[in-house]
Every structure is written in C-alpha cells, then in structure tokens.
Amino acid sequence: MVSVPTTKKIDSILTHKFWGYVFLAFVIWLMFYSTFYIGEYPMQWMQAGFDWLSQLAHTKLPDGVISDLISYGIIQGVGGVAIFLPNIIILFFFISLMEATNYMSRVAWLMDNLMHKIGLHGKSFVPMIMGFGCNVPAIMATRSIENKKDRLLTMLIIPFMSCSARLPVYILLIGTFFPKYPVLVLCILYLFGVILAILFAIVFKRTIIKTLSTEYEILLPQYKIPTWRSIKPIIWFNTKDYLKKIAGIVLIASVIIWFLFNYPNPHDTGNSFISYIGKFIEPILLPIGFDWKMGIGLLAGISAKELIVSTISVLAPTFTIASAASFLAFVLIYFPCIAVFAVVWKESGKLRWAIFLALYTTILAWIIAFLVYNIALWII
Numbered sequence: 001m002v003s004v005p006t007t008k009k010i011d012s013i014l015t016h017k018f019w020g021y022v023f024l025a026f027v028i029w030l031m032f033y034s035t036f037y038i039g040e041y042p043m044q045w046m047q048a049g050f051d052w053l054s055q056l057a058h059t060k061l062p063d064g065v066i067s068d069l070i071s072y073g074i075i076q077g078v079g080g081v082a083i084f085l086p087n088i089i090i091l092f093f094f095i096s097l098m099e100a101t102n103y104m105s106r107v108a109w110l111m112d113n114l115m116h117k118i119g120l121h122g123k124s125f126v127p128m129i130m131g132f133g134c135n136v137p138a139i140m141a142t143r144s145i146e147n148k149k150d151r152l153l154t155m156l157i158i159p160f161m162s163c164s165a166r167l168p169v170y171i172l173l174i175g176t177f178f179p180k181y182p183v184l185v186l187c188i189l190y191l192f193g194v195i196l197a198i199l200f201a202i203v204f205k206r207t208i209i210k211t212l213s214t215e216y217e218i219l220l221p222q223y224k225i226p227t228w229r230s231i232k233p234i235i236w237f238n239t240k241d242y243l244k245k246i247a248g249i250v251l252i253a254s255v256i257i258w259f260l261f262n263y264p265n266p267h268d269t270g271n272s273f274i275s276y277i278g279k280f281i282e283p284i285l286l287p288i289g290f291d292w293k294m295g296i297g298l299l300a301g302i303s304a305k306e307l308i309v310s311t312i313s314v315l316a317p318t319f320t321i322a323s324a325a326s327f328l329a330f331v332l333i334y335f336p337c338i339a340v341f342a343v344v345w346k347e348s349g350k351l352r353w354a355i356f357l358a359l360y361t362t363i364l365a366w367i368i369a370f371l372v373y374n375i376a377l378w379i380i
Helices: 003-016 019-060 065-080 087-098 103-115 122-130 137-143 150-159 169-178 182-206 228-262 275-288 293-305 306-315 321-333 336-350 351-379
Strands: none
Touching: 003 019, 003 103, 019 065, 019 087, 019 103, 019 169, 019 182, 019 321, 065 122, 087 103, 087 122, 087 169, 087 228, 122 137, 122 150, 137 150, 137 336, 150 182, 150 336, 150 351, 169 182, 169 228, 169 306, 169 321, 182 321, 228 293, 228 306, 275 293, 275 306, 275 351, 293 306, 293 321, 321 351, 336 351
16 A cells, blocks of 8 residues: 555646646557557467467368368357457456556546536546446446436446457457557547547436436545556456357357358358348448448347457458448447346346437447448548
8 A cells, every 4th residue: 555645746646637637648548559569469379379270170170061160160250259368458457457556546536527517427437447348347337326317327328438349349450451550540449439428428418317416525545556466356357258258159159150151052152041131231231331241240249249350250241441440430339238238227227228228329330330431432
C-alpha cells in the first residue's frame, strides 16, 4: 500500500484537470499499441503452428471427409480464434493493472464531470471501462449504481464498448487492410464506440429514460503497488474463459459451419446449406458491401463474437478496403452476444429492454456501415 502523502503527490498529477487526461490518453494508447504490436509476434508464431498442423493432418490422414473436417474445419476454425489469445492476455494485463493499482477509481473521478453532462455519474464509467474486457460482467457491475434508471441507461450503452471478443476481428481486418496505421485505426474504433455511447446516453436520457442523476461520492483509495498475485486472477479468469470458448462453442460451431458449407454437395459450395441461409439475407447486406459469407459470419457472431473469425477462416469471403471498413463498423455496433442479451434481461428485470438493445444496435450498425461503405467507395 502506498502511503497517504505519496498518494496525494501522485494524485496531483493523475487527477489534474489537464495532465490527468493526458496520462489517461497515454495509458489507453499504450494498451492498444502493446495489444497490437507486442501481441503480433506470438500471434504469427501460433498462426504458423496451426498452418503446419493443418497441413500435417491433411497430408497424413487418408483423403476424404474426415481429413477435410479435421484440417479445414476444426484446425483452421479453432486456430483462427486461438491465435489471438496473446492479444487478449495483453489487453487484460493492462485492465488488471489499472484495477490492482486503484487507478481505475481515478479514471471514474476524472470522467465524473463529463458523465454528469450527459446525464450519468462517474460510477457509470467504471462499468463502461470494464466493457472493454467483457460486456457481461460490466453490465453486472452496474449494480453499484443506486439509481435504477441511471443503471438501466448504463446497461443500454455498455455494448458500445468493444469487448475483447471483437478484438480478433479488428486485428485480422486492420492488419490486412490498414497495415500502415493499425494502432490509429484501432483507437478510432474504440473511441467511436465511446462517442456513440455518450450520444445515445444523451438521447435516451431526454426521451425514454428521463431521470435526474443522483449525486454520489467517488472515493479515491490509496494506491497499491501491483503484484503478480493481485493481477494474475483477473488475467487467468479471462484467459480461461477464452480457452473454454475455444474448446467449447468455437469448436462445435466450426464443425457445424464446415458441415453446412460442404453439404449437400462438397464440390459445389455455392449450393451448400450455408449458402442458402447466407443468400437469403444477402439482399439486406449488399448495400453495406457484404456478401453472403460475411453475413454468415455476423450471424455466427450473435452466439459469440469470436465465431466471426472462425467462420471467416472457414468460408474465406472476399473483402475490399471499403467492405472491410464497413464490416469493422458493423461488428463494433451490432447485436451484442446472446450472453449480453440474457444478462440485460436478468439485470433490468424486463425482456423488452433486452429486445430493444438488440434491435436498436443492429439497426444503427446497418446505418453506420452503409455510410462508412459509401464514403470509403467515394474516397477510394
């Protein structure tokens, strides 16, 4: 525990009206820079490992359905998600570091004035920051907000915070189509999500959730010196959760997607079961630059956003710079996963708020993606 005098000296900078925000911006930039650049090396090693394993399975196993399923369905599908594990660990390292040092309380304190201007309280900002890790515990963390309407409002805007499950999609497309300025593009995505959250907080506060914000006192506890013991549980919990998804839902979904993509005729994927589903929704997606394969990826993402990458790995849709930018915008905004839908229903006590969240985010995602796609086409 850092002494009270030392804590006050540190706070004179970290909670300063100017330097406090400068330091916060630096921390956020460093987090994204490290996530992208440092995580790139182990990600490439893991990608090479899965490619080698896929080729080995295809070479050693007898030609046929089992060989294709293991090589291109399971290994490539699961590997397409697993390679982003280093990036996830780095992201949660920074989040756990902010929590372990008690810096997160300073972030809430800094944002208190801004949050009041949009009709919320600084307490709402902590769940929003947690949303960068996972929206589900972030929404559950709104229990600390005493005012029920403030709590509901916070729940409805947390999905704009890009959870770690979206990060693999960002890294994949940004690294491929925007390699010159990857950190800048990644920061813009996260910042745009925050801006949308602020805008819709203002709109909802003046329309469907009218209430006066309750005044709360934000306590600034003494700083703590982080130890591996204090940050390990947070990193391990989220890493374990990610691995469970890979071993469970991603594995199962990869097998299902491979089957739907290869049947009823393995030699004519254009007439496969999955193409029928994709082509049914394709007319809605064409104006925003998506083909049916991208549409299937988005449908899979409703279950868990990690499945978007595994689906793309199996289906291999053709992206352009414009459609990649549109896809990034859509993934940022659209329908949160089923787990978020369920937790909003549970925490709000009403199904209609969960349905409202799913509908308004998806409609907004289409509108924003349409604008991004057409602006990108015009610029290019």
